[in-house]
Amino acid sequence: MKHRSLYILISLACLLSEFPVLLWAQKDLQEQYIELKARISELEDAGIAGDSLDGLYSRLLEILRQGDQLKLYFDAAWDWQANYFDESEHALGILDSSLQHIWRKPTEKATLESLMWIYINRGYLLFQSGRVLEAVKAYEEAARLHEKYHFEGFPSADYLYLPLGAHYTRLGDNEKARAVYLKALQDPSVETNYETLAGIYNNIGISYWNAGDNEEAIRWYRKGLTLAHLPKGKKGLLLSALAQSLAEMGHSREALKRVGQAVKELEAWFHEEEGNTYAAAQLAGAYTRKGELLAGQEPAASAQAFEKALHYSRLAYPSGYHREIAKIFIKRGQIRLEKGESQKALGDFDAALKSLLPHFKPQKHGQTLPDSTQLYAENALFEALEGKADALLSLPQPDAEKLQTALQAHQLADVVQNLLYQSYRYSSSKLLLQEQGRRRSEKAIALCYRLFELTQDDEYIFMAFEIAEQHKARLLRESLHENLVRSHAGDSELFRQKTELQKQQAFIERQMRSQPEGKENTSLQQQHDQIVEELYQINLQIAEKYPRYANSIKELSTSLQKLSKQLPPQTGFLSYFFGQNSLYTWLILPEGREVAYHFSQTPLTSNELKEKVNTLFDMLSRRDQLSGKRASFSQLAEHTYEQLYPEVLRKTLPPNMLIIPDGLLYYLPFEILLTEEADTAALWQDWPFLLEEQQIQYAYSAGVWLEQKAMQSQAPERLLVVAPSFSPNDPRALPPLSQDDYLTELAGAEIMSEEAASLSAFRQMAARYRLIHLHTHALSEGVPRIELSDSSLFLSDIYALPLQSELVVLSACQTGSGEVLEGEGAMSLARAFSYAGTQNLIASLWKVNEKSTARLFDGFYQYLEKGCSPGQSLRRAKLDYLHDPSVENWEKSPYYWAAFIPIGYNRQEPRHWWWLALTGACALGLAALLRRKNKKNAMRQRA
Numbered sequence: 056m057k058h059r060s061l062y063i064l065i066s067l068a069c070l071l072s073e074f075p076v077l078l079w080a081q082k083d084l085q086e087q088y089i090e091l092k093a094r095i096s097e098l099e100d101a102g103i104a105g106d107s108l109d110g111l112y113s114r115l116l117e118i119l120r121q122g123d124q125l126k127l128y129f130d131a132a133w134d135w136q137a138n139y140f141d142e143s144e145h146a147l148g149i150l151d152s153s154l155q156h157i158w159r160k161p162t163e164k165a166t167l168e169s170l171m172w173i174y175i176n177r178g179y180l181l182f183q184s185g186r187v188l189e190a191v192k193a194y195e196e197a198a199r200l201h202e203k204y205h206f207e208g209f210p211s212a213d214y215l216y217l218p219l220g221a222h223y224t225r226l227g228d229n230e231k232a233r234a235v236y237l238k239a240l241q242d243p244s245v246e247t248n249y250e251t252l253a254g255i256y257n258n259i260g261i262s263y264w265n266a267g268d269n270e271e272a273i274r275w276y277r278k279g280l281t282l283a284h285l286p287k288g289k290k291g292l293l294l295s296a297l298a299q300s301l302a303e304m305g306h307s308r309e310a311l312k313r314v315g316q317a318v319k320e321l322e323a324w325f326h327e328e329e330g331n332t333y334a335a336a337q338l339a340g341a342y343t344r345k346g347e348l349l350a351g352q353e354p355a356a357s358a359q360a361f362e363k364a365l366h367y368s369r370l371a372y373p374s375g376y377h378r379e380i381a382k383i384f385i386k387r388g389q390i391r392l393e394k395g396e397s398q399k400a401l402g403d404f405d406a407a408l409k410s411l412l413p414h415f416k417p418q419k420h421g422q423t424l425p426d427s428t429q430l431y432a433e434n435a436l437f438e439a440l441e442g443k444a445d446a447l448l449s450l451p452q453p454d455a456e457k458l459q460t461a462l463q464a465h466q467l468a469d470v471v472q473n474l475l476y477q478s479y480r481y482s483s484s485k486l487l488l489q490e491q492g493r494r495r496s497e498k499a500i501a502l503c504y505r506l507f508e509l510t511q512d513d514e515y516i517f518m519a520f521e522i523a524e525q526h527k528a529r530l531l532r533e534s535l536h537e538n539l540v541r542s543h544a545g546d547s548e549l550f551r552q553k554t555e556l557q558k559q560q561a562f563i564e565r566q567m568r569s570q571p572e573g574k575e576n577t578s579l580q581q582q583h584d585q586i587v588e589e590l591y592q593i594n595l596q597i598a599e600k601y602p603r604y605a606n607s608i609k610e611l612s613t614s615l616q617k618l619s620k621q622l623p624p625q626t627g628f629l630s631y632f633f634g635q636n637s638l639y640t641w642l643i644l645p646e647g648r649e650v651a652y653h654f655s656q657t658p659l660t661s662n663e664l665k666e667k668v669n670t671l672f673d674m675l676s677r678r679d680q681l682s683g684k685r686a687s688f689s690q691l692a693e694h695t696y697e698q699l700y701p702e703v704l705r706k707t708l709p710p711n712m713l714i715i716p717d718g719l720l721y722y723l724p725f726e727i728l729l730t731e732e733a734d735t736a737a738l739w740q741d742w743p744f745l746l747e748e749q750q751i752q753y754a755y756s757a758g759v760w761l762e763q764k765a766m767q768s769q770a771p772e773r774l775l776v777v778a779p780s781f782s783p784n785d786p787r788a789l790p791p792l793s794q795d796d797y798l799t800e801l802a803g804a805e806i807m808s809e810e811a812a813s814l815s816a817f818r819q820m821a822a823r824y825r826l827i828h829l830h831t832h833a834l835s836e837g838v839p840r841i842e843l844s845d846s847s848l849f850l851s852d853i854y855a856l857p858l859q860s861e862l863v864v865l866s867a868c869q870t871g872s873g874e875v876l877e878g879e880g881a882m883s884l885a886r887a888f889s890y891a892g893t894q895n896l897i898a899s900l901w902k903v904n905e906k907s908t909a910r911l912f913d914g915f916y917q918y919l920e921k922g923c924s925p926g927q928s929l930r931r932a933k934l935d936y937l938h939d940p941s942v943e944n945w946e947k948s949p950y951y952w953a954a955f956i957p958i959g960y961n962r963q964e965p966r967h968w969w970w971l972a973l974t975g976a977c978a979l980g981l982a983a984l985l986r987r988k989n990k991k992n993a994m995r996q997r998a
């Protein structure tokens with residue numbers, strides 16, 4: 056460990072400061088303690104370790120236990136392990152044993168400080184052994200002690216926050232890492248300590264690089280390089296990291312220059328301090344980057360650089376078992392794979408696995424895989440397993456056995472990804488991991504398809520489907536699953552605490568959004584991180600109290616066979632995986648009492664399908680585009696139907712279809728597709744829209760749909776209508792809503808209108824209603840939000856709502872569209888309401904026309920009143936609108952009726968009892984209220 060002498064001085068100072076006031080239960084124990092300390096000092100001064108020293112320390116710790124000297128016990132354990140600085144496992148065993156034999160809870164501040172140092176060294180040794188996640192937990196224990204007791208003079212940045220943040224980054228929890236570095240910057244000693252400050256800047260840059268933001272990473276590296284009096288080690292570290300980001304941004308010449316400077320600085324540092332393992336580790340990293348940069352230009356120089364990287368890594372980690380060694384093999388294996396050297400690449404990936412898993416024994420043919428019980432949360436494992444799968448596939452004419460092994464490697468990578476996912480605090484890190492995993496999952500699905508074609512074994516259909524589901528809407532599904540557990544847990548204090556923390560988190564995020572810069576923002580970020588940490592700890596307590604819930608969250612998977620048994624009668628199922636190279640489709644078709652499974656692949660050799668979907672959406676969302684390009688629209692809608700609906704489905708269309716879109720398909724209302732060529736001169740109502748043939752329901756994933764199906768609302772009230780008004784003086788510049796409002800048809804509802812439709816009122820009331828109708832403005836661009844009378848409702852606000860709603864109707868613009876994140880789906884306002892606990896939604900894909908929207912929802916609520924399901928009601932309202940002779944033909948284009956889609960579980964059985972109140976005398980009261988509202992708006996406009 057760096058500055059070992061400082062550690063020893065700290066330990067001795069603590070010992071001398073407490074020794075005069077120690078109270079021993081027995082004087083003879085004190086005398087034995089003094090005698091043993093003297094004998095230990097003699098051996099240590101002579102440089103003697105081994106059994107003799109271990110025996111003396113064991114007796115010393117036993118005497119300290121008998122004398123109830125807990126602080127001296129911790130200090131002695133620390134001193135003992137310090138003799139085995141280069142033997143990580145031995146030193147770690149000493150610390151672990153000392154922690155296992157603590158006989159009472161420490162309470163004195165000085166004793167707790169000594170315990171903190173035990174945890175710090177334990178974290179360091181665990182990392183030296185390559186066990187990053189365990190190292191994180193040890194450092195977290197140390198951080199909790201320091202943050203609670205504030206040990207004076209403790210250099211927290213160097214010995215606690217820098218290594219802890221670096222380990223979070225290694226795991227991929229980048230936002231958590233940056234929150235820790237903010238704490239490091241608060242250490243008073245950092246301001247004038249340029250070496251430490253450079254380390255913090257470097258690590259912040261790496262956290263941004265790890266998240267794919269090279270521009271921000273480079274900014275932090277350059278900031279570090281401008282610091283005065285930089286030692287060689289820190290300068291080399293910053294230059295090496297800078298080279299990596301420059302290379303990824305295409306600046307290869309400058310990157311090669313910077314990595315050369317890095318090697319020069321680090322080699323000088325290494326030779327100045329003989330045996331400096333930290334310098335050796337940094338040199339290994341710099342040479343790895345140099346090897347990578349030279350691979351395409353100078354293969355021989357590249358190979359030499361990788362050999363030097365391995366040489367220095369073995370000096371840094373003599374055992375040969377460490378993630379940093381594995382990283383070098385992985386990078387070299389990836390380069391060899393690109394050059395077509397498959398067998399050599401396979402050897403590198405096996406060597407990487409061996410560096411990470413000491414018990415793994417690869418064989419020459421390269422088809423050996425580790426046991427799943429050996430795996431742990433480690434990015435390098437994920438990369439090595441993926442690399443091995445790629446190498447096996449790149450071998451000449453891989454047979455079925457090699458394909459099987461490659462598929463198993465991907466499945467093991469999924470195990471590792473799941474372990475990493477569970478270790479993350481921040482949703483942003485989980486989303487990034489899902490995105491990274493999705494790219495790999497496409498390879499696994501492609502393998503399943505190849506094996507299915509070879510064997511015709513349906514198991515590969517089911518396997519491929521489960522892989523696809525694991526990389527769709529996972530965060531959303533987990534939230535819905537937790538809602539189910541809450542409903543079974545009843546009045547749980549832990550869940551109440553979690554709800555309050557989520558509200559606090561939404562409040563802090565709202566403040567952070569309004570104050571993006573300045574010192575106040577740093578304070579808010581720290582508050583936010585504290586809430587995230589508290590939520591993490593609450594989740595651990597929930598997992599401990601409800602173990603079945605904890606296990607079910609870890610093992611969430613979706614079986615195609617199980618799903619087929621849950622589908623309503625006469626309902627087909629269609630799920631997509633929109634990959635980079637192919638579109639994969641899973642289809643379930645009802646055939647009497649049985650079902651048939653179909654699995655298909657459509658190669659995406661060009662961007663043709665993406666362009667079709669984009670063009671269709673552009674036409675649909677712009678009224679002028681459709682009216683002037685009917686022929687183009689007809690051709691696109693028919694061709695897209697043929698590509699998205701497999702031939703076997705087109706031959707036998709079931710009356711109902713559950714569709715799981717993916718990627719760009721989230722933006723496509725399938726009802727507008729044409730089942731055959733249209734007569735472009737015909738009226739819109741005569742076009743063969745898919746709407747005429749099927750009632751289509753959408754879901755974010757099959758797993759999400761199953762969770763929503765299992766939900767049972769506990770809300771005591773029936774209907775909440777939210778209809779805010781917006782004055783001309785509103786700083787948000789929102790236009791007033793339509794004067795001719797279809798909401799006058801609703802009755803028996805709690806009405807929040809005009810100024811009463813405020814943010815606080817909605818938060819307070821929303822969880823009490825089974826149906827919520829929001830008639831307002833919404834925005835999906837930039838920061839998605841729904842507008843209320845006094846403020847905006849952001850995604851974080853919606854996530855924190857503990858909803859119990861069977862249906863939420865979002866009668867506003869673009870509530871169903873949003874940024875599509877690979878691995879999670881469309882981050883829309885509709886998804887946020889699903890996350891909060893909504894079973895079914897009606898949401899829009901583009902900016903809607905208010906007049907046609909009023910007609911649609913007038914019909915929608917009439918069908919609901921008759922006992923139809925929400926999906927059926929919306930489809931029938933659309934058909935009525937399309938065939939209504941009083942509607943002009945130009946108003947029947949899909950722009951006017953296709954924007955709204957149903958998302959979630961469409962309950963088939965009528966829920967007539969809670970719609971009976973939608974008619975009656977109360978309608979007159981609401982009509983009068985809305986007339987007053989319209990009168991006020993008119994007066995404002997005249998004013």
